[in-house]
Amino acid sequence: MATSQDEMKLTFRKFKDGENKWSSMHDKIFVADTSHKCPVYVHRTPPCQGSCPAGEDIRGWLQIVRGIEKPAPGVEWHEYAFRRATDANPFPAMMGRVCPAPCEDGCNRNEVEEFVGINSVEQFIGDTAFENGYKFEAPALITDKKVAIVGGGPAGMSAAYHLRRRGIASVIFDDHDKLGGMMQYGIPNYRIPRSHLEHEINRIIEMGDIEVRTNTRVGKDVSVEELEKEFGAILWAIGCKTGRGLFVEGWDETPNCVSGVAYLEAFNKGDLKVTAKKVVCVGGGDTSIDVVSVSRRIGTVEDLDPSLAPEKVVAGEAKHDDALAAKRVPCEATLTALFPREEMTATEEEVRDALHEGVTILNEVMPVALVRDESGRATALRMAKCVVKDGRPEPIEGTEFDLEADLIVSAIGQGGDLTGLEDFDNGRGLMDSDQFYQVPNKPGHFVAGDIVRPHLLTTAIGQGSIAAESIEHYLKNEQQVKRPKVDKHHFDLLAKLKEAGLAPIEFHAEELGDLRGTSEGDWAVHNFEDRAAQEIITTDQMFLGHFQYTPRHKRAEHGPSAEEVLGHFEDRYTGLPEDEAKAEADRCMSCGLCFECDNCVIYCPQDAVYRVPKDKRTTGRYVATDYTRCIGCHICSDVCPTGYIDMAMGE
Incomplete structure (x- = not known):
């Protein structure tokens, strides 16, 4: 029985008949003329973008910085990279500094050596835009609503x-x-x-x-x-x-117990200039790292007036003036976490810096009670070693100990x-x-x-x-449109061709007839398929042997030591200079899109793969195939570093 239209599903799965791996390249070439498959140029989304919650075209702006994708006529490349980066995210200078960079975790170069320093190049783009005063363009309004x-x-x-x-x-x-x-x-x-x-x-x-x-x-x-x-x-x-309090008796009634978000807001508003002598923060994420790192920077003051206690500032009942800052001395800051260091949700970089700044971190412990004095203030937080079972921490009996504290901060979640x-x-x-x-x-x-x-x-x-x-x-009273599996901010070959004045001409069937089988007309992009909305490319589709070991170009960090941290508020990162930003961007493997390496042209034994003429060439349209010469030997696909070539014609 024929499959109904409703039951049919589009799939890109390749059919495999028997063995599909040649044991000998010699055999592969000499029987290649029996293959029905010829190269098709297939664009896929790289995993850096697939890992980015904002869906940035990361490969795109790296290509621009490194000089492979050329700007539109009359646009300088720094601005062109800025426009591409901000197509999805209007905060490149911010995200280049503070985003924990899931894109770098997803980077395919991790399978070769170390990831591309995406954050550092994004910071370069954002800082360059700041220095050059680039503005956003705004179209005319389409509605009065x-x-x-x-x-x-x-x-x-x-x-x-x-x-x-x-x-x-x-x-x-x-x-x-x-x-x-x-x-x-x-x-x-x-x-x-x-x-x-x-x-x-x-x-x-x-x-x-x-x-x-x-x-x-x-x-x-x-x-x-x-x-x-x-x-x-x-x-x-x-x-x-609003921060969550600790799950210990008396938390809400204890004045010197505060939330991490309130503590950081008081500091960032400029109200909190100094803190307590002994600060204990319970957490394990980035917020808790910020709490203890801020505490080490602002320090404490001997004999601080009780009316200016940190918890009163956090509650909005007091403010510190600049005179207090001149009297700062170091404070003790301790961070406790349920999990081992390698399982903390804070980034490894943040944990490393906090330890370097003199923060004490206690892992695999949990709070079990407050220790309070006669006035109701906390003097310590009772802790116990713990194990986590089914996502819930359980204290280990007999391991309790008291952690002295003048201020206890909860950074275990927000609402x-x-x-x-x-x-x-x-x-x-x-x-x-x-x-x-x-x-x-x-x-x-x-x-x-x-x-x-x-x-x-x-x-x-x-x-x-x-x-x-x-x-x-x-x-517009329009129906909501289902979003693609992979986000939308990826490279668009048709838009690039249009920008370069090379857009396909409009096809008129009544004039030209049914010419779907030709590859010579200017009304279509010759044997190109865009699967970027459906597929993220993986390294098993790439030729990783092309890429040599290239060490990262790392931006300078200003992480103060425990002796230097008091009063240290300098920008943590010094951005990459232009030559190093280009060099780091050049480490991008351009996964899923041609980066003009010429391997396919050089290694084709039939001279079937050729460079598109310069006056018709653009990013994503660098090579094409003469199918009257192609014998389907697969070599171009095998040596394509980026996985841009599929032996797919006929499937």
Whole structure:
């Protein structure tokens, strides 16, 4: 019985009949004329982009920096790289510094040696844009409807940026003095230079038709109903700024027990200048590392007035003045974690730096009780060694010990503050979202960022982009479009050909007839297939033997020692100079896209593979095949380093 249309599924699976590996290259070549397969040029997404929550075309901007992909006419390559990088993410200087770089974990070069330093090249692009004053372009508005964006953090700012690029105006509501969210109030200034952060925020606002209303809390100063009347859609990007307390008796009633996010906000606002003599932070993630690293930098003051105790500053009941900073002396900072060091969620780099700065880290321990004095203040945190079973820690009996503390900080997780927005609470202090980042059963309401699920800054930025696309469809009364398996911000050969003035001509069947079998017409890209929306290329499809060992070009780090850390707030990284940024970008293996190595041309025994003429050549369109010469020997595919050639014709 024939397969119905509904049952048919498109697949790229290759059929295999018997042995498909030749034991001898000699045999392979001499029976090659029996093969029905000839080369097809197939574009796939590299795993760096597949690992990036924002979906950046990482390979693309690395290709531009290294000089393989040439800019559009009249555009200088630094700006061209900036445009490509910010197509997905408007914060290259920020993410180049603080993103934990899942892209580097996914980098295929790890199978050869060490990953490409993607973060360092992204920082170079962002810092160069800062120095050269590059601006974002903004098209004309396509609608008079505006979008209310509640929250000016990475998700909200990303959404405002992507909406404006789509011709949609917005108004950003934020309950702080400044925009930036966790980038402004959660991450210390030595990790994110405030000059660069403010520049990247202002660059978005300067696109125009993005209004900002700070010190305004929706649900208190403005009602949800008012927003629904004024705006065509609402995006909730309020983040997670309430920290979880420790699961020990008396936590909420103990004054010198605070959350990590509140502690860091007090520091980043400039209110907290010094801390306690002995700070204990429970965590294991990046937030806990920031807490102890900040503590080591701001130090403490002997005989600090109790009215200026750190917990009072964190609670908003006091502020420190600059005079206190002049009296700083080192403090003790201890970080405790449930897991062994290699399993901590903080990046290895952050853990290493904290230890170098004099932080004490205790692994595989858990808090079991507070030790308090007669006034109710904590004097120690009782700990025990632990094991983790089924995701839950269990103390080991008889291993308890007291860890002296003047301030105890909990950095074990965050939640949303939905006061005044209780109708949106999913019962876990978060908001629900569907696959298009719409709030279920609330038409016109969308959501993005940590309030969906606390994760990376880059994740929030990526969600803001997707939400902006969904909002555009909603405002146009269009059905939401299913997203591809792999994100959209990848290389587009047709767009590149159009940019170079080489776009295929329009095909008119009534004039030319059915010519689908030809490879000579200018109305199609000759034997090219774009699978980037469906497939991520793996190293088993590549010729890794092409790549030689090339050491990384690492940016300089300013990690102070335990003796130098007090008062040390310099930018942690000195960006790569231009020649080293190019050299590091040149380590990219261009997985899934031709990088013009000429292997296929050199090794083809029939001279069937040839370079496309220079006046018709562009990235992704460097070589082609004369199929009257091709004998299907597979050599071009075997020696293609990037996996761009498939022996697929006839499948």
